[in-house]
Amino acid sequence: MLKVENINVHYGVINAIKNVSFEVNEGEIVALIGANGAGKTSIMHAISGLIKTSSGRIEFLGNDITKEPAHKVVANGLAQVPEGRRIFSQLSVQDNLEMGAYLRTDSKVQEDLDKVYKRFPRLNERKSQLAGTLSGGEQQMLAMGRALMSKPKLLLLDEPSMGLSPILVNEIFDIIKEINKEDGVTVLLVEQNANKALSIAHRAYVLETGNITVSGDATDVAKNPKVREAYLG
């Protein structure tokens, strides 16, 4: 479904992503784990078109999206929940969700809005509240709901557990599993919380300073001694 082939990302002279290749198949949850500064967010931004790759190719559903601007990538069915959530704090909860459906003209938007509210009842109770006044966990839910409103086939999640209490982390990961199983949304999950990510992923890649060093089934990656030492403590 998503094919990343030999991409490089440069920030000035810094080669942040070095010849990275991986793929995500339809129906999967794929985890991308790595330490701070490994380049996880850079990969997510490159896929979404927020930053340019200096070389390589990104293919989604058979289309070359390497050079597509970010606002066009979404239309292919590829949504991202960015690191730090980046909800629109000055807009109401409902307006945030409507922005998620910005490009949609079909008649099912209302239906999907109801679905998001059903999945995240706390958002439903706070519909007209300014998004900036939500708690961290609620903001994460809003960011996920907002991305789901575009009706994505592939959902990129960048550190959804960041800054959340263990109970909330569990809740969010349960929801990710649900979205994958029930709605058939394919998921690419970036996490520093490797334990959690590997527990719900089918496959995983480990990223170290811009290189993919380990890859395989999530259970195998979780057993890898190097990975255990570095990320699973």
Place this chain on the structure above:
Amino acid sequence: MQFFATIINGLSTGGMYALVAIGYTMVYGIAKMINFAHGEIIMVGAYITYVVFSLLGMPAFVAIIASIIGCALLGVVTEKVAYKPLRNSGSLAVLITAIGVSYLLQNVFLLIFGSAAITFPSFLPEGQIHLGGLSISYVSALSLCLTLICTVLLLIFINKTRLGKAMRAVSEDKGAAELMGINVNNTISLTFAIGSGLGAIGGIIYGLSYSLINPYLGAMLGIKAFIAAVLGGIGDIKGAMVGGLLIGLAEAFTITFISSTFSDAVVFGILIFILLVKPAGLFGVNVREKV
């Protein structure tokens, strides 16, 4: 009686400041820059009306529409040519460029029309409207009505429509807005178009109020409107309107009850006072973001 007349005068000039201030505030909200060429765009608006009405002999409404469209285009082109290439540079580079654009426009119009003042066409009826014991000139009435109508329409647009919400999304986080599928470049262009179009109306009101225009008119008008935007809380449209009206009132009262030579000093005094006491302006709030 003099008191009420002063209020009406103040609100009328204030309405003109408000229309111009809205342009500063909208552009600041979305592009995080002070468009110092905004005053000159207003000057251009006044000249377009003069050319289309007085020189080409077209009807007033054609002249007004030509001004609005001309200024909107000028705003969009200025952004694309001068500001967009600098979007990722420091704010000092953008500031200097904006000042450069402002002088460029001023000098082009000095070259074409000369520095002498030109008589602006007075296409409004002569005389006054009488309301009870009060009499209001047509310009004052027009200025106030247009300010109110434009502000209300703009607030509805920004708060209720899909495009308006997208505009607010862009002003908060361009990257996140792109992720929603919002075309950030087009949204910024639209903002410049609306702000400059409203500025054109401000320029026409200026011409009608003072009946003389010259290529320097945008400088002082621009600065006072900018102060109005800062007073209201830059980035906030309601604030720009209230700030504009307050600056107009302050000026009118100073002129009537103190001295006309003192009015500019009062306006700049207000600027210094806000910057010291409430830098965020009347409607500006410091939003705390959760991590």
